[in-house]
Amino acid sequence: MLEEVRDLMRRLHYSIHTERAYCDWIARFVRFHHWQAREALLLEAEKKVEDFLTHLAVQGNVAASTQKQAFNALVFLYKRVLAQPLEHVEATRSKKEQRVPEVLTREEVKRVLTFVDGTAGLIVKLLYGSGLRITEAVRLRVQDVDTGFKQVTVRNGKGDKDRVTPFPVNLEVLLKNHLERVQLIHEQDLAADLGAVYLPDALAEAYPNAAHEWGWQYVFPSRDISVDPRSGVQRRHHVDQSVVNKAIKAAVKRAGVVKKVSAHTFRHSFATHLLQRGTDIRTIQSLLGHKDVQTTMIYTHVLQQGAEGVVSPLDDL
Numbered sequence: 490m491l492e493e494v495r496d497l498m499r500r501l502h503y504s505i506h507t508e509r510a511y512c513d514w515i516a517r518f519v520r521f522h523h524w525q526a527r528e529a530l531l532l533e534a535e536k537k538v539e540d541f542l543t544h545l546a547v548q549g550n551v552a553a554s555t556q557k558q559a560f561n562a563l564v565f566l567y568k569r570v571l572a573q574p575l576e577h578v579e580a581t582r583s584k585k586e587q588r589v590p591e592v593l594t595r596e597e598v599k600r601v602l603t604f605v606d607g608t609a610g611l612i613v614k615l616l617y618g619s620g621l622r623i624t625e626a627v628r629l630r631v632q633d634v635d636t637g638f639k640q641v642t643v644r645n646g647k648g649d650k651d652r653v654t655p656f657p658v659n660l661e662v663l664l665k666n667h668l669e670r671v672q673l674i675h676e677q678d679l680a681a682d683l684g685a686v687y688l689p690d691a692l693a694e695a696y697p698n699a700a701h702e703w704g705w706q707y708v709f710p711s712r713d714i715s716v717d718p719r720s721g722v723q724r725r726h727h728v729d730q731s732v733v734n735k736a737i738k739a740a741v742k743r744a745g746v747v748k749k750v751s752a753h754t755f756r757h758s759f760a761t762h763l764l765q766r767g768t769d770i771r772t773i774q775s776l777l778g779h780k781d782v783q784t785t786m787i788y789t790h791v792l793q794q795g796a797e798g799v800v801s802p803l804d805d806l
């Protein structure tokens with residue numbers, strides 16, 4: 490059954506990350522009910538799904554977003570694979586608590602960036618300088634970065650949307666030197682008949698030669714050649730996110746920053762610092778690619794020094 494799920498998701502052009510997540514949830518769902526036969530999934534389906542989702546919320550204490558992902562996986566399974574759409578599911582919902590994002594001050598950003606260099610350093614500078622998600626940064630193609638117009642185009646971001654965000658001027662020379670090294674690697678790969686980069690199926694069919702062209706190559710390619718888990722083709726993929734995350738962790742420690750910092754912290758800092766400079770909230774919403782401005786409004790809470798912007802009476806003494 491999982492093979493059917495994978496085949497269908499690939500035909501529908503779901504990302505490999507979504508494919509893995511959905512298959513994992515479906516497997517956990519089956520193990521939770523100790524089923525041995527496919528037919529068991531079809532009996533009292535809604536109740537079985539409710540029991541599983543309630544277990545995740547109550548015993549598993551998972552976040553609301555995690556429970557929602559599990560539910561989406563099961564909706565896909567029943568509707569697309571088993572051809573028995575779920576009618577009505579009422580499970581105990583996980584609590585969705587709004588948390589104020591962790592944000593670095595400008596001085597803290599400067600200190601951390603001092604201790605991260607190389608390819609990881611360039612990526613982290615783009616996370617902060619352009620407000621990118623880490624997945625968006627590692628997937629950038631050469632043609633997505635326009636140093637002339639000082640902009641970065643994010644293709645197929647969250648929600649499968651494109652957007653444009655600023656490119657930091659002081660990264661221009663650094664990026665130019667980096668791309669010169671990447672182009673040499675690409676030329677070596679072409680000589681070894683390994684220079685075809687991954688392209689979505691529709692693009693690969695429409696532009697059969699594009700995979701070898703320089704503009705379609707990843708800005709941050711992996712150090713090693715690997716085998717594509719879907720096609721079995723040997724090619725150079727983009728750098729793994731773990732490389733960046735490890736570099737950030739080490740840099741934060743060396744910088745003496747005690748806040749809990751992740752790759753996403755630099756995106757939060759990008760938005761907050763733009764607000765401090767007086768940038769309009771709608772502009773920031775567009776740069777971040779948020780569907781709803783209410784999502785962007787969370788950064789206004791960060792700017793309210795103290796509780797709800799109230800100054801402590803101790804400061805008046």
